[in-house]
Amino acid sequence: MSRLRAILxxxxxxxxxxxxxxxxxxxxxxxxxxxxxxxxWLVLSSFKTEAGLIEFPPRLLPYEQAHIAVAxxxxxxxxxxxxxxxxxxxxxxxxxxxxLQTQMVDPAQPEQVVRIPTQExxxxxxxxxxxxxxxxxxxxxxxxxxxxxxxxxTVVATLITLLINSMAAFALxxxxxxxxxxxxxxxxxxxxxxxxxxxxxxxxxxASLGLVNSLWGVILPGVATPxxxxxxxxxxxxxxxxxxxxxxxxxxSEWRIYWRIILPLTAPALAVLAIFSVxxxxxxxxxxxxxxxxxxxxxxxxVLNSFQGELTTSWNYLLAMTVLTLLPVTIIFALLQRHxxxxxxxxxxx
Amino acid sequence: xxxxADHTPPLSLLSERLLRLVFGFxxxxxxxxxxxxxxxxxxxAFLAPNLVVxxxxxxxxxxxxxxxxxxxxxxxxxxDRPFVxxxxxxxxxxxxxxxxxxxxxxxxxxxxxxxTLTFVLIQVSLMVFFSLVTALVLNRKVLGQSFFRAVFFxxxxxxxxxxxxxxxxxxxxxxxxxxxxxxxxxxxxxxxLDAHWAFFWTVFVSIWxxxxxxxxxxxxxxxxxxxxxxxxxxxxxxGPWRTFRRITLPLLAPNLAVVLVLALIRAVQVFxxxxxxxxxxxxxxxxxxxxxxxxxxxxxxxRQYGLAAAASLMLAAILFGLTLVQLRLTREKAK
Numbered sequence: 001m002s003r004l005r006a007i008l009x010x011x012x013x014x015x016x017x018x019x020x021x022x023x024x025x026x027x028x029x030x031x032x033x034x035x036x037x038x039x040x041w042l043v044l045s046s047f048k049t050e051a052g053l054i055e056f057p058p059r060l061l062p063y064e065q066a067h068i069a070v071a072x073x074x075x076x077x078x079x080x081x082x083x084x085x086x087x088x089x090x091x092x093x094x095x096x097x098x099x100l101q102t103q104m105v106d107p108a109q110p111e112q113v114v115r116i117p118t119q120e121x122x123x124x125x126x127x128x129x130x131x132x133x134x135x136x137x138x139x140x141x142x143x144x145x146x147x148x149x150x151x152x153x154t155v156v157a158t159l160i161t162l163l164i165n166s167m168a169a170f171a172l173x174x175x176x177x178x179x180x181x182x183x184x185x186x187x188x189x190x191x192x193x194x195x196x197x198x199x200x201x202x203x204x205x206x207a208s209l210g211l212v213n214s215l216w217g218v219i220l221p222g223v224a225t226p227x228x229x230x231x232x233x234x235x236x237x238x239x240x241x242x243x244x245x246x247x248x249x250x251x252x253s254e255w256r257i258y259w260r261i262i263l264p265l266t267a268p269a270l271a272v273l274a275i276f277s278v279x280x281x282x283x284x285x286x287x288x289x290x291x292x293x294x295x296x297x298x299x300x301x302x303v304l305n306s307f308q309g310e311l312t313t314s315w316n317y318l319l320a321m322t323v324l325t326l327l328p329v330t331i332i333f334a335l336l337q338r339h340x341x342x343x344x345x346x347x348x349x350x
Numbered sequence: 351x352x353x354x355a356d357h358t359p360p361l362s363l364l365s366e367r368l369l370r371l372v373f374g375f376x377x378x379x380x381x382x383x384x385x386x387x388x389x390x391x392x393x394x395a396f397l398a399p400n401l402v403v404x405x406x407x408x409x410x411x412x413x414x415x416x417x418x419x420x421x422x423x424x425x426x427x428x429x430d431r432p433f434v435x436x437x438x439x440x441x442x443x444x445x446x447x448x449x450x451x452x453x454x455x456x457x458x459x460x461x462x463x464x465x466t467l468t469f470v471l472i473q474v475s476l477m478v479f480f481s482l483v484t485a486l487v488l489n490r491k492v493l494g495q496s497f498f499r500a501v502f503f504x505x506x507x508x509x510x511x512x513x514x515x516x517x518x519x520x521x522x523x524x525x526x527x528x529x530x531x532x533x534x535x536x537x538x539x540x541x542x543l544d545a546h547w548a549f550f551w552t553v554f555v556s557i558w559x560x561x562x563x564x565x566x567x568x569x570x571x572x573x574x575x576x577x578x579x580x581x582x583x584x585x586x587x588x589g590p591w592r593t594f595r596r597i598t599l600p601l602l603a604p605n606l607a608v609v610l611v612l613a614l615i616r617a618v619q620v621f622x623x624x625x626x627x628x629x630x631x632x633x634x635x636x637x638x639x640x641x642x643x644x645x646x647x648x649x650x651x652x653r654q655y656g657l658a659a660a661a662s663l664m665l666a667a668i669l670f671g672l673t674l675v676q677l678r679l680t681r682e683k684a685k
Binding site: 193201221 | 373380381383384389392393394396400401403404406407409410411413415418426427428483487488490492498501502503504505508509510511515516517518519520524525526529532558562563566567569570590615619621622625626629640643644647648658659662663665666669673674677
């Protein structure tokens with residue numbers, strides 16, 4: 001027991017829980033609720049029906065009115081619990097409602113119809129997940145198209161990003177030539193030109209190249225990234241040049257050296273850049289919104305935005321779509337948490 | 351070292367071909383290129399794709415942006431645009447009283463400027479404060495440290511649209527927050543339709559979404575401080591506050607500076623979450639500069655590219671200054 005206490009209340013070697021430890025844990029628990037609670041609430045809400053969503057005050061879990069099949073009736077009937085009168089405590093099914101009176105029936109004795117005033121009953125609720133919010137997305141909202149657009153952009157852009165940035169990093173780290181340092185500085189200088197300030201000219205360039213309303217218009221402008229070149233160059237600098245010299249002795253071409261020697265050894269840094277790129281592309285919003293105007297070219301982020309802006313938003317579908325949009329990122333994070341946090345901590349980029 | 355296709359027994363002909371294709375990618379054309387260019391010019395072949403993309407989508411746009419800023423009209427094609435000189439800048443800057451946007455010719459721009467300024471001051475100071483506190487707490491030997499670190503970091507990975515929708519769902523009139531208020535017997539508020547509350551929530555939500563990133567940088571800085579300094583301080587019976595002031599804070603200063611500047615650069619460009627959460631409203635209470643640029647150029651009947659380009663050049667000047675500071679700080683940190 002004391003061992004358990006010692007593990008549970010591990011402190012900074014002083015043995016007892018000091019008041020600062022209590023405050024720390026309080027802060028962390030509050031943080032847990034504040035950071036994770038909203039996401040959990042979104043996920044729970046996404047399993048409610050449209051009727052369940054407008055219920056106020058809302059319930060935590062998706063409870064729905066229970067229905068029961070009664071012999072002699074085509075459809076399952078809604079189930080109520082009687083709160084007063086001689087039938088008190090019984091669970092009856094409603095056949096029809098006339099004003100403040102209802103005709104109800106005991107599922108055990110389907111032939112005997114009783115009249116109950118509406119105020120003497122309360123609906124029986126049961127936990128039910130509205131999977132329809134998810135399954136109907138495919139048919140009703142061409143969700144598949146948007147998903148494909150997002151996946152295509154993410155995958156293709158990441159592959160190109162890895163290829164061309166590693167090529168540039170290879171040139172900048174393994175050769176010495178005139179203008180190398182200036183080129184590296186020039187690439188770093190593009191950090192000072194965030195995409196938000198070149199929206200208008202980039203739109204013109206995309207339009208001139210025929211890239212408006214094309215997924216390539218989203219992919220191409222961001223494939224060369226100063227962050228990527230920097231990250232990969234720093235890593236490649238740590239790879240000893242002896243390997244390259246040995247390969248040159250064997251008459252390997254420079255491309256072969258890059259592709260078969262340097263790239264495999266740069267795998268850890270490439271993995272970090274790949275994770276970053278996937279996150280950037282999957283979550284990108286402003287530039288796709290500028291360059292994609294036709295709804296069939298929309299990404300998930302764009303369709304979520306246009307969907308929530310409509311006057312009559314069906315929140316049940318919107319919430320389900322939001323959950324599906326955050327799902328891939330969440331899975332990647334759950335699997336690669338350590339790599340992501342270490343990559344960011346060491347490079348200071350996002 | 352490298353796994354070679356011909357050493358591993360092929361599962362099937364197809365997978366062998368696939369491996370050949372992957373491992374042999376680009377070899378023949380690049381070998382030819384190497385012979386044509388010679389070793390001296392070869393690095394430029396490796397750099398070319400990157401430089402072309404940077405040239406087309408980063409450097410060229412700066413020049414074109416200046417051109418748009420000094421021309422008028424609603425045409426996108428540069429040759430259809432009449433030269434107007436500094437008119438766009440003048441248009442944006444004409445104000446009888448700079449502290450009252452309603453007296454300006456482009457009142458929305460000045461609402462954007464003042465809103466952004468207020469947002470940046472409040473958001474960045476709160477951001478640095480809370481990420482520092484969180485990093486300090488996480489740096490203690492708490493149980494489940496990596497779990498809590500992940501919890502605080504998780505929102506960073508969510509897309510701005512998802513972040514905004516998560517909070518919109520909580521803040522809506524019949525949302526969780528109002529249900530909580532009703533349960534406590536308090537009056538409910540229409541959070542996103544009240545100007546002050548809407549502003550508060552844009553600050554709150556953007557901190558919620560990005561705090562984990564800065565926490566991570568500060569935590570890395572804290573963990574890099576050698577523990578024997580703390581042991582020495584404890585030996586001299588220095589209290590926790592004194593230890594923090596005299597040891598932690600000075601040694602963390604470079605990281606804090608980086609965090610401060612990065613947070614500034616990002617806060618000045620605030621757009622995505624806010625645009626989805628409030629749409630810049632109610633009225634113009636949460637319209638920030640990037641939204642002004644976006645709306646002026648792309649979301650109006652008459653697209654005023656010149657005005658938007660002029661506004662973005664002003665924003666660029668601010669960001670340029672901030673980035674210079676950041677580069678200098680990172681270099682000092684690297685030393």
